[in-house]
Amino acid sequence: MSSPDLSRRARPLRDEEFPRVLVVGHTPFSRSTGTAMTLSNLFTGWPKDRLAQIYTADSIPSTEVCENYFPLPLAQQHFPLQYRSMRMVGRASRRVLGWDGQPVAPADAPTAVAAHAARRRTALAMLHAQKPTILDLVPVRMTAGLARWMRAFQPDLIYSMLGSVRLTRIAAAAARTLTIPIVPHFTDDWPATLYANGELFGLANRTARHAIHQLLHHAPLGMVISQPMADEYTHRYHIPFTPFANCVDDTYFAPPPPPTPQPHPTELVYIGALHLNRWESLRDIGTALDTITGTGHPARLTIHAPADDLHQYGKHLTHLPRIRLGNPLPAHHVPTALHNADILVHVESFNPDIRRYTRYSISTKIPQYLAASRPILGYGPTEVASMNHIRTANAGITIGDPTTLTHHLTTLCQDPHLRHQLAHNGHTYARHHHTTTTVTHHFATTLNTARHHHARR
Incomplete structure (x- = not known):
């Protein structure tokens, strides 16, 4: 099923038609990550006095979209004795495992020492490895200061992209404290995959599922990232879900380039993260480009990724001559990089x-x-919603079989008329489904529906 057509202009909303929204999340409003960018784009144009956010990351928020923030560091999420106990256990277990946290040469010595000690103290090593899971599962608290701040803001509802048990519990606790509804926004299927490998003998997964269901008691409706996810989640959780992906402003829109042969190498550009094994798929493309270039049709791939990803995964790509690792791009440089690409x-x-x-x-x-x-x-599994979205827009070639990558990539690189038609299709689709003006209007009216649904209960 395709995304709804949002191209018809609706009348601008009056300020009072925007609900007062308390956003709960890890990352504050900014342009620093994909999640933060989507969040900022969806709330573009929201009256600032009707928006506030609780965030848990150790980062500086932007005031572009929101100005009312409550940072919630780890120490304030848990009871003092509980937090001190967790820190003491963490320090003690590292000492027993042979790593006291001090610099050791060579650089990877702490890992090697800990691994050697873990073979001698298996139970303790397993407990130490589960520390992030345990930290996510322990109860959270609602401080008096946070409760006062929330009540002073007087929100109509809570919106959250969640992503962990801890954030799910914080959002649910806020809803209980204020007696207001929650609108959860799931951007990937983490409820089905979080702690699915039997962490803590299955307790972690059961706790996560329980926390989600407890939160959904406060949710009159939900949001997801794609229509297939909306269909699945409506069936799974028995409340209506509406898809909302990222939206883009006019700086991203450009006319398709003319379908003329180019004298220079075909320029492919990738902008995004390298984690979740995406670097492996990019490596496959780099290998295929070597073959294509060897046939007399030069092409290269430039990768712009976050600095941490380039540091961690770039070493797997530097040996490929047709791959160039570019600099991380600030958000305002992304449109230019996209417009300079051929593919x-x-x-x-x-x-x-x-x-x-x-x-x-x-x-x-x-x-x-x-x-x-x-x-x-x-390039990736054909059933993934991102690939399906490209096919629905008829804006590119999706390849789900590594054995056909070189063939299809050659076709795309060598056929300017095909590239022009696909580019035109993508532009048309984006105008109908992804402009900031139309998506944010639909987003605001959906949140308003949640507010009025709760008021009628």
Whole structure:
């Protein structure tokens, strides 16, 4: 099923038609990550006095969209004795395992020492490895200061992208404290995959599922990232879900380039993260480009990824001559990079566990790619929603079989008329489904529906 057509202009909303929304999340409003960018784009144009956010990340928020923040560091999420106990256990277990946290040479010595000690103290090592899980599962508290701040803001509802048991519990606690509804927004299928490997003998997964169901008691409706996810979640959780992906402003839109042969090498560009094994799929493309270039049709792939990803995964790509690792791009430089490309690349992992996690997700960059009027090469499992979105827009070639990658990539690189038609299709689709004006209007009216639904109860 395709996304709803949002191209018809609706009348502008009056300020009082925007509900007062308390956003609960890890990352504050900013342009620093895909999630934060989607969040900022969806709330573009919201009256600032009707928006506030609780966030847990150790980062500086932007005031572009929201100005009323309550930072909630880890120490304030738990009871003092509980927090001190967790820190003491963490320090003690690292000492017993042979790593006291001090610098050791060579650089990887702490890991090697801990691994050697873990073989001698298996039970303690397993407990230490489960520390992030335990930290996510322990009870959270609602401080008096946070409760006063929330009540002073007087929100109509809570909106949250969740993503962990801890955030789910914080959002649910806020809803109980204020007696207001929650609108959860799921951007990937983490409820089906979080702690699915038997962590803490299955207790972690059961706790996560219980926390989600407890939160949904406060939710008159929900939001997701794609239509297939809306269909699945409506069936799974028995409340209506509406899809909302990233939206893009006019700076991303550009006319398709003319279908003329180019004298220079075909320029492919990838903008995004390298984690979730995406670097492996990019490596496959780099290998295929070597073959294509060897036949007399030069092409290269430039990758713009976050600095941490380049540091961690870039070493797997530097040996490929047709791949260039570009600099991380600030948000305001992304449109120019997209417009300078001949082909835009999107990849997902073929790993079974990862493809289950991403199967309903639409990457933040897909609407940006469509608006940029460049053809898209999609390489990854064909059932993933991002790949389906490219096919629905008829804006690119999606390849789900690694053995056919070189053939299809050659066709896309060598046929300017095909690239022009795909780019035109993507531009048209983005104008109908992904402009900021139309998406944010639909987003605001959906949140208003949740407010009025709760008022009628």
